[in-house]
Amino acid sequence: MRIGLLTEGGYPFATGEARLWCDRLVRGLPQHEFELYALSRSAEQERTRVPLPEHVTQVRTAPLWAPADDGRTYSRRERRRFADCFRELVHGICAGEPGSFASGLYGLAELACEQGGLYAALRSESAVRLLESACRAPGAGRGVQAAQVPDLLEFVDELERMLRPLSLDWYEEPGSLGAADICHAAAGGVAALPGLLAKRFFGVPLLVTEYGVQLRAHYLDHRPDARPAVRALLAAFHIRLAGEIYDRADLLTPGNAHARRWQERCGATRDRVRTVYPGMEADRFATVGEAADCGDPDTLVWVGRIEPAKDLIALLHAFAEVRRAAPQTRLRIFATAVAADYLADCKSLAAQLFPDEAADAVTVGENPVTFEEIGGPDAPSSAEAYGSGRVVVLSSVIEGFPITLAEAMFCGRATVSTDVGAVVEVIGGTGLVVPPRNPRALAEACLSLLGDPERAQRLGAAARARALELFTVEQNVAAFQEIYLRLLARGSARPDGEIPFAQPPEARVPGHWTTPTWAPVPEATA
Numbered sequence: 001m002r003i004g005l006l007t008e009g010g011y012p013f014a015t016g017e018a019r020l021w022c023d024r025l026v027r028g029l030p031q032h033e034f035e036l037y038a039l040s041r042s043a044e045q046e047r048t049r050v051p052l053p054e055h056v057t058q059v060r061t062a063p064l065w066a067p068a069d070d071g072r073t074y075s076r077r078e079r080r081r082f083a084d085c086f087r088e089l090v091h092g093i094c095a096g097e098p099g100s101f102a103s104g105l106y107g108l109a110e111l112a113c114e115q116g117g118l119y120a121a122l123r124s125e126s127a128v129r130l131l132e133s134a135c136r137a138p139g140a141g142r143g144v145q146a147a148q149v150p151d152l153l154e155f156v157d158e159l160e161r162m163l164r165p166l167s168l169d170w171y172e173e174p175g176s177l178g179a180a181d182i183c184h185a186a187a188g189g190v191a192a193l194p195g196l197l198a199k200r201f202f203g204v205p206l207l208v209t210e211y212g213v214q215l216r217a218h219y220l221d222h223r224p225d226a227r228p229a230v231r232a233l234l235a236a237f238h239i240r241l242a243g244e245i246y247d248r249a250d251l252l253t254p255g256n257a258h259a260r261r262w263q264e265r266c267g268a269t270r271d272r273v274r275t276v277y278p279g280m281e282a283d284r285f286a287t288v289g290e291a292a293d294c295g296d297p298d299t300l301v302w303v304g305r306i307e308p309a310k311d312l313i314a315l316l317h318a319f320a321e322v323r324r325a326a327p328q329t330r331l332r333i334f335a336t337a338v339a340a341d342y343l344a345d346c347k348s349l350a351a352q353l354f355p356d357e358a359a360d361a362v363t364v365g366e367n368p369v370t371f372e373e374i375g376g377p378d379a380p381s382s383a384e385a386y387g388s389g390r391v392v393v394l395s396s397v398i399e400g401f402p403i404t405l406a407e408a409m410f411c412g413r414a415t416v417s418t419d420v421g422a423v424v425e426v427i428g429g430t431g432l433v434v435p436p437r438n439p440r441a442l443a444e445a446c447l448s449l450l451g452d453p454e455r456a457q458r459l460g461a462a463a464r465a466r467a468l469e470l471f472t473v474e475q476n477v478a479a480f481q482e483i484y485l486r487l488l489a490r491g492s493a494r495p496d497g498e499i500p501f502a503q504p505p506e507a508r509v510p511g512h513w514t515t516p517t518w519a520p521v522p523e524a525t526a
Contacts, residue, residue, distance in 0.1 A: 001488055002033045004180035008191035009041040012059060014048035018186040021278050023050060028477035033057050037170055037177055037194055039064050062168050064161050074121060081111055082121045090134035093236045094144050101240040109166045109197050117167035122160040128152050143232025151229040165193040178202035182487055189214030192245045199248060205487040208245060211255035211278050212400045213262040215242045243267045250487055256401045256422035279476025282468055285410035288387035289464050294457055299330045299389035300446060304404045305337040312346045314439045315395040320353050321443035326450060331369045334385040386411040390456055391449045396420055397436045406471050409463035414456040416445040430463035
């Protein structure tokens with residue numbers, strides 16, 4: 001079957017979200033044809049792509065970062081039609097009128113398909129005035145009512161970028177997205193917009209996978225320079241778009257129950273939601289996971305991106321209590337990425353809490369807390385980083401699906417985690433879970449495992465068994481293979497009345513065998 005894979009700021013580019021799992025999915029299903037439709041976020045991102053397998057038949061990209069002025073000027077009738085559609089869209093955003101957002105969105109898509117791009121129209125003075133009118137209309141949210149001209153201009157600029165997929169030529173041409181058997185959006189939000197249009201106008205089944213809920217990511221995206229009214233308008237747009245996606249998609253596949261709850265809260269029905277855990281390469285951790293050595297019994301390990309959401313400050317305070325009870329314990333912090341300012345704060349706190357110590361008068365002092373990078377001489381790979389200690393700690397205050405926790409489970413390590421996001425779902429009783437922002441509870445849990453090696457070993461073995469059952473690439477690929485077949489067999493109604501599998505595969509090969517037995521034989525041939 002032909003699968004149109006929709007991405008935003010990720011695959012097939014070498015950097016960005018959803019890159020790894022999309023690549024594993026495509027390579028795991030060589031029996032299908034994949035067509036990639038990617039929205040890029042920067043010119044730098046477009047310069048590097050990952051090698052693609054042969055069954056990726058085409059790649060089409062569109063930038064969300066570059067100006068997209070098509071140089072077209074609408075006629076008076078077209079401008080009036082644009083105004084009607086845009087008025088419905090912005091009233092749906094600001095006041096949440098039922099059906100208004102969807103009606104305006106699809107109306108603009110039809111106009112863009114018939115007359116060309118929307119760049120000039122969306123950035124026109126009339127668009128700004130229509131937006132201002134919607135912000136002042138009865139029923140508009142309190143946050144958007146205070147929008148001033150700079151706020152309106154900034155939001156219109158952002159709105160044009162987010163609605164750019166409406167103007168793309170991805171839908172009507174032969175062999176394009178409108179002719180695919182299934183549209184699979186690798187994320188919600190803007191990435192799923194082309195799939196919405198393909199379903200609306202061509203009847204293509206839409207599958208949306210969210211390992212990180214886009215609406216949640218928008219709420220967590222803290223930009224100090226963002227104006228409050230702009231943030232309110234953007235939040236309203238993302239809420240309406242998420243609701244439309246969840247309402248129209250044939251199936252939603254969240255990566256965990258935490259994401260599933262977000263989707264159901266935004267209107268998704270349970271009969272169209274199926275949890276599919278992300279697939280990870282278990283072979284990378286097999287050597288460490290199957291080794292008899294369980295790591296240094298006096299070492300705690302933390303792996304991840306050093307940023308405020310990971311709450312390393314609380315971890316350092318917890319480790320101070322651990323050191324008071326077990327002075328020989330060390331904490332090794334391995335960074336996969338770094339927020340420089342936060343790293344400096346953590347290093348400063350570690351220097352204050354743990355002065356350099358030396359065994360005697362002639363030995364160089366060392367700090368029991370070390371900040372290291374994956375790929376360094378002591379930890380060339382993430383598996384060796386996890387394997388360097390007996391217990392792996394996660395101290396986050398915000399998490400979606402905790403990838404580092406699943407990797408620690410593949411390595412057969414006992415874990416101590418904070419109860420955030422999908423942590424409890426991932427752990428499933430194979431590790432200790434404590435409340436977030438509670439250094440004392442975190443310290444007590446770490447000490448209980450450090451003081452009981454047999455228990456730590458049992459939990460680590462159980463964690464590895466659970467990870468091998470639920471979080472491998474094989475289970476992920478098998479789940480999507482079944483989903484693809486079910487969606488295609490369901491026979492989503494197409495405008496042309498096409499029935500899946502109505503034409504046999506051999507009909508594509510030229511020859512006399514492609515003529516049905518019931519077809520009349522031409523007289524000349526007879």
